[in-house]
Amino acid sequence: MPPVTPLSLxxxxxxxxxxxxxxxxxxxxxxxAVQGLxxxxxxxxxxxxFVLIIFFAGYAIISSGxxxxxxxxxxxxxxxxxxxxxxxxxxGSLLVGVLILSxxxxxxxxxxxxxxxxxxxxxxxxxYLRWHALFCLPQAIAPTLDAIFIAYGxxxxxxxxxxxxxxxxxxLNPFFIYSCDLGIGGAALATGLSQAxxxxxxxxxxxxxxxxxxxxxxxxxxxxxxxxxxxPLSWSTLLFAGVYTAxxxxxxxxxGTPLNAALGIxxxxxxxxxxxxxxxxxxxIASIVGRALAAGQLPFAQSAIRYAFFMLTAAGLIASAIFxxxxxxxxxxxxxxxxxxxxxxxxxHILAFSQLFVAYEALSEGVLSGTGxxxxxxxxxxxFNLLRIPLCWLFAIHYGYGAAxxxxxxxxxxxxxxxxxxxxxxxxxxxxxxx
Numbered sequence: 472m473p474p475v476t477p478l479s480l481x482x483x484x485x486x487x488x489x490x491x492x493x494x495x496x497x498x499x500x501x502x503x504a505v506q507g508l509x510x511x512x513x514x515x516x517x518x519x520x521f522v523l524i525i526f527f528a529g530y531a532i533i534s535s536g537x538x539x540x541x542x543x544x545x546x547x548x549x550x551x552x553x554x555x556x557x558x559x560x561x562x563g564s565l566l567v568g569v570l571i572l573s574x575x576x577x578x579x580x581x582x583x584x585x586x587x588x589x590x591x592x593x594x595x596x597x598x599y600l601r602w603h604a605l606f607c608l609p610q611a612i613a614p615t616l617d618a619i620f621i622a623y624g625x626x627x628x629x630x631x632x633x634x635x636x637x638x639x640x641x642x643l644n645p646f647f648i649y650s651c652d653l654g655i656g657g658a659a660l661a662t663g664l665s666q667a668x669x670x671x672x673x674x675x676x677x678x679x680x681x682x683x684x685x686x687x688x689x690x691x692x693x694x695x696x697x698x699x700x701x702x703p704l705s706w707s708t709l710l711f712a713g714v715y716t717a718x719x720x721x722x723x724x725x726x727g728t729p730l731n732a733a734l735g736i737x738x739x740x741x742x743x744x745x746x747x748x749x750x751x752x753x754x755x756i757a758s759i760v761g762r763a764l765a766a767g768q769l770p771f772a773q774s775a776i777r778y779a780f781f782m783l784t785a786a787g788l789i790a791s792a793i794f795x796x797x798x799x800x801x802x803x804x805x806x807x808x809x810x811x812x813x814x815x816x817x818x819x820h821i822l823a824f825s826q827l828f829v830a831y832e833a834l835s836e837g838v839l840s841g842t843g844x845x846x847x848x849x850x851x852x853x854x855f856n857l858l859r860i861p862l863c864w865l866f867a868i869h870y871g872y873g874a875a876x877x878x879x880x881x882x883x884x885x886x887x888x889x890x891x892x893x894x895x896x897x898x899x900x901x902x903x904x905x906x
Contacts, residue, residue, distance in 0.1 A: 640662055
């Protein structure tokens, strides 16, 4: 592989970041589109956001392992191994998606009850989840397809696929929700159909680049290796979403529907602009580190990490400014409810203080996941994510400090997680890790 320069890193990271923004746009578009149906549908979409993250945690079992192993195979110029990992990853993502969405359909009433939703908000959330289960299987395959292209350094391809999917979703949402009078279910249908078109195009591009044969789709030890690496990151994402789900039920829901809706806007809209930038650099570093180590070019990986550190420092500071100064005009696009707006601004102004640490955490995760050290990521994430539940309840509900306490606790735990993962990178054991 060629030497890494700041320009080549940006060339890889920026399309991935823009793709992440557009991928997040599915939730933003849904949140925006249903506002004409009232506050309850917005609360339902906001509450199911973390349920969908749980689903993506399941999909990450395959996609997270795929990017590590395919990057290594690309760095080693081993075409048969690339084909085997690609075929096993795609069939694995299909199987995982069918399992998760089948369970989601049948457990939709239990899920809404677990979220603490009642009345119209519960009905809306159940409807949305069932329509999502019926039509959104392409969303289970898309992360693995993206991971394959990222492993080859082809982030512009996933950007083009996301532009296609997001554009279609934006056009189809009002058509299905209002013109066809399908209500909140129409939002899920629009997501599924638009993602299906993107996945279909993605398969065509992939098979022109490298085409696995039928035998590569038969589950082998390659799938086991993918799952072994992907499981810790899946657990980490699952725990993250589960923690937020618990906080919604035991802390946020008792504080009122406006706070629930504000969380959806803050998480999907504000962090939807900033987190994908961090994610773009994270996956770019994962791809570079994986390929560089397999090619025996550790200095290239180290150069990329240094460049990314300075770039993510700038990105983290810009994100803080967006949270502080841009929250109000952005939130007003999605709600005119004074209570929802007030809670959204509180969320943004407090979390502005942790965005730099979120950026550094993303960099460390990129290094560790690119080398296959995903268990380290989980061990630094899990305990501090879990700690959020009792601390949020204690300070927000028991001591009566309200929503502000929730966001300050998230800030504090984010700083600790970022520090732990950065220390793991600094120790350097990832340089000699075999997968």
